[in-house]
Amino acid sequence: MTTLALPRLALTAGEPAGVGPELLVRLAATSLAANFVAITDRALLERAATRCGASLQLIDDDGEAITRRLPGTLRVRHVPLVMTEVPGQPDPRNARHVLDTLSEAANGCMAGRYAAVVTAPLQKSSINDAGIRFSGHTEFFAEQSRADVVMMLASPELRVALATTHLPLHAVSAAIDAVSLERTLRIVHQELCAKFGFDAPRIAVLGLNPHAGESGHIGREEIDTIIPVMNKLRQEGMQLLGPLPADTAFVPAQRERYDAVLAMYHDQALPVLKSEAFDRTVNITLGLPFIRTSVDHGTALDLASTGKADPSSLIAAARMALDLVTRSTTHKNP
Structure with missing residues (x-):
């Protein structure tokens, strides 16, 4: 042998x-x-x-x-x-x-x-x-x-990628444009296949605003940028869920529906991850x-x-x- x-x-x-x-x-x-x-x-x-x-x-x-x-x-x-x-x-x-x-x-x-x-x-x-x-x-x-890279933090139970990283909160909205969001989602999808072994990864995309914008009543970033990019990539076969409201995206019933999450900014999702598995969380550079x-x-x-x-x-x-x-x-x- x-x-x-x-x-x-x-x-x-x-x-x-x-x-x-x-x-x-x-x-x-x-x-x-x-x-x-x-x-x-x-x-x-x-x-x-x-x-x-x-x-x-x-x-x-x-x-x-x-x-x-x-x-x-x-x-x-x-x-x-x-x-x-x-x-x-x-x-x-x-x-x-x-x-x-x-x-x-x-x-x-x-x-x-x-x-x-x-x-x-x-x-x-x-x-x-x-x-x-x-x-x-x-x-x-x-x-x-x-x-081109994307930051992901992962524990045995959860994978979270970030559309933006270390930016002040007032700068996040301007940093999320169609070109960068599409590039980020493509990298996350590709790496979930190449490095994590998924054949058809399911990616949950969080909205930027509370309640994912509530049909434009709490911000238009979802309508103007996030949803059009998601629809374009869905037509290519990507399995994208959302945009989801961040306050309910991590409940057990939702987690069963996806393999990874794309959060719009650093503190939108990482507190959930770190509160659950701080000593088991790993920073991974995708791309x-x-x-x-x-x-x-x-x-x-x-x-x-x-x-x-x-x-x-x-x-x-x-x-x-x-x-x-x-x-x-x-x-x-x-």
Whole structure:
């Protein structure tokens, strides 16, 4: 019997002064069947392991396939820090290190060296303080791969994609136009097929306004933009439900009718998801030419070096990446 090689998952540690390095150490201690390759500074991981009181064996990554990984072992592709980290105190001088780890992960995935990338949280402000314009992981990977992307957050029970992401509420309506909404729905549909294995995914689309506009009496965005786009894509065979009022879209009877939700803005649906499964929610970037998952929390600077950081979200992100790798491989080779 031939033993299959373990999927190679690239791990980035994010902000060196945050909890990311410690989370990678905790992930390495699990028995997950993956060939984890940490793209970061080797000594940073060693210091994180010491702070956690965890046993960690680091192995220089040689690119070779492995069929078994012992808990507590982690392969490393060394990207040196500029300055030794001080837990809880981000140093803009390490901004280039952080971006270099992301570039290696993205380029490695596109070159086939890694099956997916799993990212720990970074500190956007520290990168911007270094004089480097930076919006976040999602935008960085989109630019690296020249792809149109959509943010999705998923738990075992619910998948929510976003038509807009980190915008002030007053800017949301203007950001939802027919072109962007159609592009977003096409990406969500395509990725539900390619990465999640659905043959004919059912997507619930939320209205922007209360009661989905109530036939134009509480706003016209549904009538003028959302419904025409949905009707156009329905004629192509997409199964689109709605637009649904957001206040009833997540009741059990509705959930049985769809496989994923497209919300119009960040806080329209994510409070529901996070209140139900905060430690099991994973951030997924749809539309990339590779699989990328991430934790759904920040750098937790106040917890850095305390050994109290909860690795549940990173472990969930790694599990999701493994699942998506398996599903996408099966989809390509039925």
